[in-house]
Amino acid sequence: MAYTEEELKKELETKEYEYGFYTDLKSDTLPKGLNEDIVVAISKKKNEPQWMTDWRIDAFRAWQEMEEPEWANVHYEKPDFQAISYYSAPKKADPNKTLNDVDPELLEMYRKLGISVDEQKKLQNVAVDIVVDSVSVATTFQKTLAEKGIIFMPISEAIQKHPDLVKKYMGTIVPKKDNFYAALNSAVFTDGSFCYIPKGVRCPMELSTYFRINEGGTGQFERTLVVADKGSYVSYLEGCTAPSRDENQLHAAVVELIALDDAEIKYSTVQNWYPGNKEGKGGVYNFVTKRGLCENNAKISWTQVETGSAVTWKYPSCILKGDNSIGEFYSIAVTNNYQQADTGTKMVHLGKNTRSTIISKGISAGKSQNSYRGLVQINSRAENARNFSQCDSLLMGNECGAHTFPYIEVKNKTAQIEHEATTSKIGEDQIFYCNQRGIETEKAIALIVNGFSKEVLNKLPMEFAVEAQKLLEISLEGSVG
Amino acid sequence: MLKINDLHASVDDKEILRGINLTVNAGEVHAIMGPNGSGKSTLASVIAGKEEFEVTKGSVELDGEDLEDDAPEERAHKGIFLSFQYPVEIPGVSVTNFMKTAINESRKARGLEDMPANEMLKLIREKSELLEIDRKFLSRSLNEGFSGGEKKRNEIFQMAMLEPKLAILDETDSGLDIDALRIVANGVNKLKSKDNAVIVITHYQRLLEHIVPDFVHVLHNGKIVKSGGKELAHELEEKGYDWLKQEQAV
Ligand SMILES: Nc1ncnc2c1ncn2[C@@H]1O[C@H](COP(=O)(O)OP(=O)(O)O)[C@@H](O)[C@H]1O
Numbered sequence A: 001m002a003y004t005e006e007e008l009k010k011e012l013e014t015k016e017y018e019y020g021f022y023t024d025l026k027s028d029t030l031p032k033g034l035n036e037d038i039v040v041a042i043s044k045k046k047n048e049p050q051w052m053t054d055w056r057i058d059a060f061r062a063w064q065e066m067e068e069p070e071w072a073n074v075h076y077e078k079p080d081f082q083a084i085s086y087y088s089a090p091k092k093a094d095p096n097k098t099l100n101d102v103d104p105e106l107l108e109m110y111r112k113l114g115i116s117v118d119e120q121k122k123l124q125n126v127a128v129d130i131v132v133d134s135v136s137v138a139t140t141f142q143k144t145l146a147e148k149g150i151i152f153m154p155i156s157e158a159i160q161k162h163p164d165l166v167k168k169y170m171g172t173i174v175p176k177k178d179n180f181y182a183a184l185n186s187a188v189f190t191d192g193s194f195c196y197i198p199k200g201v202r203c204p205m206e207l208s209t210y211f212r213i214n215e216g217g218t219g220q221f222e223r224t225l226v227v228a229d230k231g232s233y234v235s236y237l238e239g240c241t242a243p244s245r246d247e248n249q250l251h252a253a254v255v256e257l258i259a260l261d262d263a264e265i266k267y268s269t270v271q272n273w274y275p276g277n278k279e280g281k282g283g284v285y286n287f288v289t290k291r292g293l294c295e296n297n298a299k300i301s302w303t304q305v306e307t308g309s310a311v312t313w314k315y316p317s318c319i320l321k322g323d324n325s326i327g328e329f330y331s332i333a334v335t336n337n338y339q340q341a342d343t344g345t346k347m348v349h350l351g352k353n354t355r356s357t358i359i360s361k362g363i364s365a366g367k368s369q370n371s372y373r374g375l376v377q378i379n380s381r382a383e384n385a386r387n388f389s390q391c392d393s394l395l396m397g398n399e400c401g402a403h404t405f406p407y408i409e410v411k412n413k414t415a416q417i418e419h420e421a422t423t424s425k426i427g428e429d430q431i432f433y434c435n436q437r438g439i440e441t442e443k444a445i446a447l448i449v450n451g452f453s454k455e456v457l458n459k460l461p462m463e464f465a466v467e468a469q470k471l472l473e474i475s476l477e478g479s480v481g
Numbered sequence B: 001m002l003k004i005n006d007l008h009a010s011v012d013d014k015e016i017l018r019g020i021n022l023t024v025n026a027g028e029v030h031a032i033m034g035p036n037g038s039g040k041s042t043l044a045s046v047i048a049g050k051e052e053f054e055v056t057k058g059s060v061e062l063d064g065e066d067l068e069d070d071a072p073e074e075r076a077h078k079g080i081f082l083s084f085q086y087p088v089e090i091p092g093v094s095v096t097n098f099m100k101t102a103i104n105e106s107r108k109a110r111g112l113e114d115m116p117a118n119e120m121l122k123l124i125r126e127k128s129e130l131l132e133i134d135r136k137f138l139s140r141s142l143n144e145g146f147s148g149g150e151k152k153r154n155e156i157f158q159m160a161m162l163e164p165k166l167a168i169l170d171e172t173d174s175g176l177d178i179d180a181l182r183i184v185a186n187g188v189n190k191l192k193s194k195d196n197a198v199i200v201i202t203h204y205q206r207l208l209e210h211i212v213p214d215f216v217h218v219l220h221n222g223k224i225v226k227s228g229g230k231e232l233a234h235e236l237e238e239k240g241y242d243w244l245k246q247e248q249a250v
């Protein structure tokens, strides 16, 4: 890459996010616990058609028969599923609360991330006195999308307004009974996003769930479905760099992507759920099922920056069904203190000339454990399939762990598979070199980590990348003595 | 500017510097020569504040202030620059990004805002021209896959960008071919002024023909065993260090 003045300028500026939408749910909370009545009640509250209710019940029944998976390299106390409330109304702004009531440490973090005071208030359910721009922005945004025939709305709304599309695709990529957490999500999902890009349409902006998650706190059992019809393109941003202190300990999201012939979906995530405190108390368990299907000549790219959660269990995958289809996975996973992450991808090559690329960057600090788990599967009919995998681990200190579990299954002799792995440690000499140039140690670590993660950061949309860089910096604060 | 008093330093209880005295005034160029392992790089590291080395006795003062309690980055902010004998690699961090961070961190320490992008661009352009560095080079990862000579030239580019008060060049000449040596030396000379000072650590007379020292010191076994004018460098080039070692032994 030639380094032009333009690029340097870009590097020096920050931009706001693109826009999303709100959901306004008015409802109370259901009692704790999970049984078929609760599942039906959730469906009722959302005024769902019968087929959706049946779908949920079917998932619930399957879930009851399933065992919580144990194979991941993570250790935690199993959640008590009867102690969770599966439906609660979004928190409303408390008229008596001010920013003075908010944990100053959290506010300091917001300040470092450059989050506006209004946004801080929203994040902390503090009433916003000025009408936030994003409402009007979101409206204009919806208009532009509507003109192109793009559907982008809460999945609950899509179930009402576009039942045929939802019915046709939901659960086709991640079946209700796929795994323990996917089944749970299928039974109790509260909301999420639905996106449909019509044939040949290039979505003119990044679609984002940013605002909605802040507002609704619906992150717990999210369900996302993105359908890119033939020849279309969409870039979708999920998550938010602002640290969320959701009290819900268990998060089990499902994301399904469908890229029909010649379509392309770019799905970028920044995950920053509460990782627990320095002693490893609290924090979110994040058990996510993400999978995409590529038809002929289609392409799906997953890019993720994972810095939050106490326990992460997440493998965004691609089923390369169509000939010449492409799957990509770019990941940065940071663990600090007592965090545990077991993350990676599955690339299932079914079609001819299918290609996949996996770039995984794991950064471990403190007493954390960071595992990459990946499967590259070349099926017998997948002539000339190619995969390139690169898994790099960066360690800070002597008390953390980095692990790589690459699984490769090849059933076709024409396959070409390359796997590279490196492990390195941030050296004292590197730090001293930076110090000598006037860069203090924490900043030096951030710089080294950003450099290490660059190939993945480069895949993120510009405005997200800037935020993600700052996030990496903050996540590793205090990781050196 | 720099005053070193009876400096003793050790690593893992092994004493490496055994009572160094050195005064460097603004506007001066000092050369430090001496056989391998005599402690030249250690002296440079101790001045720069590398914590690995323990100062057991004596002091290092900059402009009359004892540096003892200053972290390496604080010393850098005060204007100390070290051109490393073995520059380290930082994969994925471009030379430009590294310099941008270094400059802005130093500015922050002085209570200044980040340098505006256009000013930064101007500075980069000016200094890369001075050292005849291809702009493409600046987008490469810091020191990763650089040749020995490229690394050294890049060190001096960084020095030019940071405009230090006291620059210590640790064997900057090794790895440079004749043309590169001339470019680098020319760069150093252009940056010299009555307000700053340079300490050149080298084995060879070669560099000192271009960067002419006011004083030459010979380090042996952790001590300065001889000091003189630039002619001392010639003498060393001719006779080697053995005669000095013998002189010492007596
Ligand atoms: N980190 C270290 N640990 C142990 N010994 C060291 C260390 N650094 C330098 N030394 C020793 O100190 C002596 C001086 O080294 P150095 O300052 O690099 O010499 P010079 O630069 O003059 O060649 C050598 O004997 C070297 O082995």
Ligand SMILES: [Mg+2]
Pocket: B040, B041, B042, B085, B170, B171
């Ligand atoms: Mg040396």
